[in-house]
Structures are given as structure tokens and as C-alpha cells.
Amino acid sequence: MPYSLAVAGFTTLTSSRTKEEDDTSFSFIDNLSLTRDRHLVRAGIEARRVFTNPGTSAGGTLSYTSRDALLSNQLDSASVTAPLPLKKLRKTQMFFFIQDEYKAARNLTLTLGLRYQYFDVFSEKYGRAVPFDFATCGGFCPPGSEFSVPRKNDIDPHFGAAWAPHIFQGKTVFRLGAGIYHGDGQLEDQNLPASNDVERYSLSSRQIPGLAYPIDSLLTRASGTLSPRAQNRQRKDETSPQWGLTIQQELPAHFVGAISYSGNRGIHLQTINYENVIDATTGLRPYPEYGQAEYRTNESSSTFHSLQISAHRYLNAGWTFAASYMWSHAINDGSLGGGEADAVAPQNVFCRKCERSSSNQDVRHVFSANSVFQLPFGKDKRFMRRPGVLRGTLGGWSLSWIATARTGQPVNVTIKRASSDVPNGYNLSQRPDLLPGISLVPPSGQTPSQWINPAAFRIPAPGASGTAGRNIVRGPGLVQIDVAFAKRFAISERSAIELRGEAFNVLNRAQLGNPSGDITVPAQFGIIQSTVNTTPIGTGTPRQLQLMLRVVF
Numbered sequence: 001m002p003y004s005l006a007v008a009g010f011t012t013l014t015s016s017r018t019k020e021e022d023d024t025s026f027s028f029i030d031n032l033s034l035t036r037d038r039h040l041v042r043a044g045i046e047a048r049r050v051f052t053n054p055g056t057s058a059g060g061t062l063s064y065t066s067r068d069a070l071l072s073n074q075l076d077s078a079s080v081t082a083p084l085p086l087k088k089l090r091k092t093q094m095f096f097f098i099q100d101e102y103k104a105a106r107n108l109t110l111t112l113g114l115r116y117q118y119f120d121v122f123s124e125k126y127g128r129a130v131p132f133d134f135a136t137c138g139g140f141c142p143p144g145s146e147f148s149v150p151r152k153n154d155i156d157p158h159f160g161a162a163w164a165p166h167i168f169q170g171k172t173v174f175r176l177g178a179g180i181y182h183g184d185g186q187l188e189d190q191n192l193p194a195s196n197d198v199e200r201y202s203l204s205s206r207q208i209p210g211l212a213y214p215i216d217s218l219l220t221r222a223s224g225t226l227s228p229r230a231q232n233r234q235r236k237d238e239t240s241p242q243w244g245l246t247i248q249q250e251l252p253a254h255f256v257g258a259i260s261y262s263g264n265r266g267i268h269l270q271t272i273n274y275e276n277v278i279d280a281t282t283g284l285r286p287y288p289e290y291g292q293a294e295y296r297t298n299e300s301s302s303t304f305h306s307l308q309i310s311a312h313r314y315l316n317a318g319w320t321f322a323a324s325y326m327w328s329h330a331i332n333d334g335s336l337g338g339g340e341a342d343a344v345a346p347q348n349v350f351c352r353k354c355e356r357s358s359s360n361q362d363v364r365h366v367f368s369a370n371s372v373f374q375l376p377f378g379k380d381k382r383f384m385r386r387p388g389v390l391r392g393t394l395g396g397w398s399l400s401w402i403a404t405a406r407t408g409q410p411v412n413v414t415i416k417r418a419s420s421d422v423p424n425g426y427n428l429s430q431r432p433d434l435l436p437g438i439s440l441v442p443p444s445g446q447t448p449s450q451w452i453n454p455a456a457f458r459i460p461a462p463g464a465s466g467t468a469g470r471n472i473v474r475g476p477g478l479v480q481i482d483v484a485f486a487k488r489f490a491i492s493e494r495s496a497i498e499l500r501g502e503a504f505n506v507l508n509r510a511q512l513g514n515p516s517g518d519i520t521v522p523a524q525f526g527i528i529q530s531t532v533n534t535t536p537i538g539t540g541t542p543r544q545l546q547l548m549l550r551v552v553f
Helices: 069-072 389-394
Strands: 003-007 020-036 039-056 060-066 076-083 089-104 108-119 154-163 172-183 202-204 238-251 255-275 293-317 317-333 364-373 397-406 479-488 497-506 546-553
Touching: 003 069, 060 069, 108 172
Parallel strands: 003 060
Antiparallel strands: 020 039, 039 089, 060 076, 076 202, 089 108, 108 154, 154 172, 172 238, 238 255, 255 293, 293 317, 317 364, 364 397, 397 479, 479 497, 497 546
């Protein structure tokens, strides 16, 4: 079936659509280092050629707002895309840097650097790509037009310093640094014109009352159903100023402690938005010959601040230990890029800043500790210094462990709404109303069967957007302890056999995932239905025991 089937309250069934893509890149890199007196100068250049060849079969989506709507075949929206022939997209990237590490004094090192980056834009080898942009072309641009205007002023300065004041006898070090960084963003967010030489249609129940499957007969007869993929042809490259300060202090008992602050901003981040939505006053679209169009631009921003405290004991007398704590806050507006895990279309296409909230990846508090302890038996150990049979038996044992704890991640409370019930006929990323004065925590407390208080929300009035903010709820935290016991049998000076037993999540604590944030189906809302990790390995699994035999040579 070429269509994905989306029904509120149920898992979306994927279509049989296939995607073919052959990506290749070639790079030339050359670096140079030069030492002169107190200067260590490094310089380098890289030229990269990127080849990507995307193509897809026909596909589409059928969306129903409820189970009853599915049974009565009352479609809320539908989309269909014709097969996309394989394209041949090409672009060039150029990088150059120079850096001087200057030993200003025995206790002071300064680092100055400058980097230039040029990210060219894609072009299709045979001119088969068709950019679509209302701002510069009023719709379709001529075939073979530039995808966007390349940026040529991405100059990134960097500065760093390390200082160990004499007054602290070399036991305290101050480190600071700052810089500006530019990025190209995800390449697949820059190739939208390659999709516009084939038909792409989008239909909604607001536009076509009584919309039902099959939809084929409606595609060419209904006006305003053509929905190409739009891209800002004046886009800017992603920019991130970053800065940080660390104070490192030597402590008693072979410990080293550090306290750090780091921060960064994201500017001109890639964004998913939608254009040509219905005007609520006239009931028409600004460009009636087209439908609602997906629009990729770079209007988003982000901030990140963190405080980090750590202590580390280097291996001494058979014991090493490290612990760290981080408080941080990541804020964005659902921008796209770097993995797309936080990509969110806005509830209101005219108010991107209304999406500004804690990032999906925001974890406010994180603590971790680890240790390795070599048991004091065997040769040169304090409890077994004399040769003998017991030395080989009791010697070579070690105990290690890792403990991790963090607070919960954000949960976005959403609601599926019909196109006819929302402003502008745009029904993506809709949220309910938040009732004032009612706690988000259930009266009986948070449990896996009811983590969020449903009484705090209600369905928005027809024609209005919900008042709940994005990511206003927090899911469960995580606590995990892993332990390992190991025995090393020496064969020779350069070879040994190690027998190791490991226990992950040794306390077998239930590591709960986030609850369902979709209020459309009340019976599922706020319920935790899975663990934080559904794979066989990694943090967050049930208790696991394993034995390992390793030969070292």
C-alpha cells in the first residue's frame, strides 16, 4: 500500500514507499605545523566534494482523527507524492584555519585562531531540480535555478587561555575559551527543490467536505491541492557562539577537582514551518493555486547553560575514582538539525517564538560516579607480599562500578484536531488548553498508570489554538548502578587472561520511559507504556548478567 495510515490513539502503519539514496564525498586535506620560539602555529585546508543521489517511490498519508472516523471513512487529511526519479545533487565545501598557540609565560598559554568556511549550495547535475519559494519566485522558480544564495562570510574567530597563578603554587589552573562556529546543517534539509519536478498533493476535510478514501479522483480536480516543498532561498548558515570557564584545583589524597561553566547559543537554526495556510478572515489561501506548503527556513534559535562540578582520583595504590555533577538547561523552539530528534512544526505558523521552551533533550540534573579498586592481594599488595600458592589465587582481582542518576526529560502534551476545528486549517503540533490553578500532578501522586493529571487540560474551542505551552511536563528520572568483578591470570610479561563478570542495573530498578502525552485518547493519556530503553543493550535495560573471557597479548 503506498499510503501510511495514521489514526489518533493507534500506532501509525507505514506505507510500502521505498527510498533510494547513494551518498559519497571526496576530500583533500593538508595540515602544517610550525614551531618558532614560544609559538606553535598550525594551519590547514580542506576541500570537500559532496555527491548525493536521492529518489523515492510513490507515497502518501491518510489521517483520521479517531477510530470512529476510520470506521466511517471520514478522512481528515491526505497527501500523495508521485514517484521521484533518482537525482544527482552536487555541492562543494571549503575550509581553512590558522591557529597560534603562544606560551606567553611559564604559567600562561594563549591560543588564537581563525577559521573560514564556505558551504556551497546544491545543484542538480542535469538541471532537473525546481526551487519553490513564494518570497523570491512567487511559487515555482525556473527549472535549474539556484537552490539558495551561498554564504561567503562565515569567518570564525577562537580564543583560549590557560593560567596557573604563582600565588597558588601551580596547584590551581584557570582555563577559558570562546569562539564562533558555523555549520552547514543537515544536507537533506537543503535538497527540497529536487522533489518538485513531480506532483505532490495535499487535501484536507476543511478544503473538501466529506473527504474519503479513495482520493485519486480528487487530486487533479480539486483546486489548491498542489503542495510543493518550499525552501528559503535567502537562508543563512547555522551559527553558534560558544564560551566556557573552568577552574581546576589539586586536592589532597591524589584528587583533582574542577568547577566549570559552559554556554552556547544557536542562531539561524534550520526550521520546519508551513506556508500558504488559509486566511481565517477570507477563508482563502494567499496563493489559491497551491495548497499548504512545507517550508524549510532558518528562523530558529537555542540557548544552553551548564554548571559542572567534578572530582577525579588518578590511579594510586590500586584505586581510581571519578564523580561529576551537572546542572544544565537547554532551551529551543523545536528547531530542526543535528539529528532531528527535537524537530517540531509550530502550533501557530505565525508565532515560532510561542514554541520556545525546554528542549526535548533537556535534562536538568545529572550525576555520575565510577571507580576501579584492585583488591589488595597478590604480589606487591599489602596483604600478600610473600610468594606462595595463595598469591596467585587471590591476586589479580578488581572490583569496578558505575552509578548514574538523572532527572526526567520533557513531555509535550498534544491533541489531534480536525482541520475544520483549527485556525487556518493547519492542524500540526496542536496542544490542548491548560486550565489555570490545577496541578499537572495527579491528586494521588505520579504513578506509571497515571503520570499526568488529565483534569489540567481541555479541548480548545473550535477556531482557537490551545493555551498549553510546549514540553510543560517532566517524565520519570533514571537511576542505575552497574558492577563488574574481574580476575586477571598472568601468562607472561606481555600476555594474560582476564575473566570478567558484569551486572548491569544490578538493583533491577524499573527504568520507566516517558508517559503518553497525547490527550486525544483519554484512556492512554499520561500512562507509561514502555521502559526508557527498549533495546537489549545500553543504559535503562532490566538487570543483565554476563561473563566474559578475554585474552590480552
